[in-house]
Amino acid sequence: MAKEVLSKDNIHLNVSLSGKEEGIRYTGGILVDNGYVEASYVDKMLEREELTSTFMGNHVAIPHGTEDSKQAVKETGISVVTVPDGVEFGDGNIVKVLIGIAGKGDEHLEVLSKIAIVLSEEENVQKIVDAESKEEVIRLFDEVN
Incomplete structure (x- = not known):
């Protein structure tokens, strides 16, 4: 049976990060630790960031691997990390x-379109940042069909 795309194990709330690289490594590390990707995928996430920023506006970044990183993916998955104090993502952009x-x-x-719908609403981004439980985050994404 395939893994859940977003499980409670993939959500880390109220994390403190020192910078963009640590943020990407942390976010990718969750996917590695939970068996979605091989460790090499995290390097491809950092490589992608060098090519073009994954900062999307609304205090959101969506780090992901390069086109040639597909062989490092075992299962489709997403990780969600909230950083209420924000982390600098270059060019003065703060990611939460x-x-x-x-x-x-x-x-x-399909996963991206669901994420885009949820995160296009600033209030949803704030709800994720303010979430006190992993279930709250999952509920927000489940509301989008």
């Missing part, structure tokens, strides 16, 4: 929600 994405085949496209 990091969402790591690993997609098998084209499955990540």
Whole structure:
């Protein structure tokens, strides 16, 4: 049976991070630790960030691997990390929600569209930052069909 794309184990609330690289490593590390990707995927996430920032606005960044990182993905999954104090993501952009994405085949496209819908609303971003439980975060994403 396939893993849940977003399980409670993939959500870390109220994390303190020193910078963009630590944020990406942390977010990717959750995917590694929970069996979604091989460790090499995290390097591809950092490589992607060098090519183009994954900062999306609304205090959100969506780190993910490069096109050639697909072979390092075992299962489609996302990780969610909240950083209420924010983390500098370059160019003065402060990120409070990091969402790591690993997609098998084209499955990540559906995941991305769901994330985009939830995070397009500033109030949803704030709800994620303010979430006191992992269930609250999962509920927000489950409300989008």
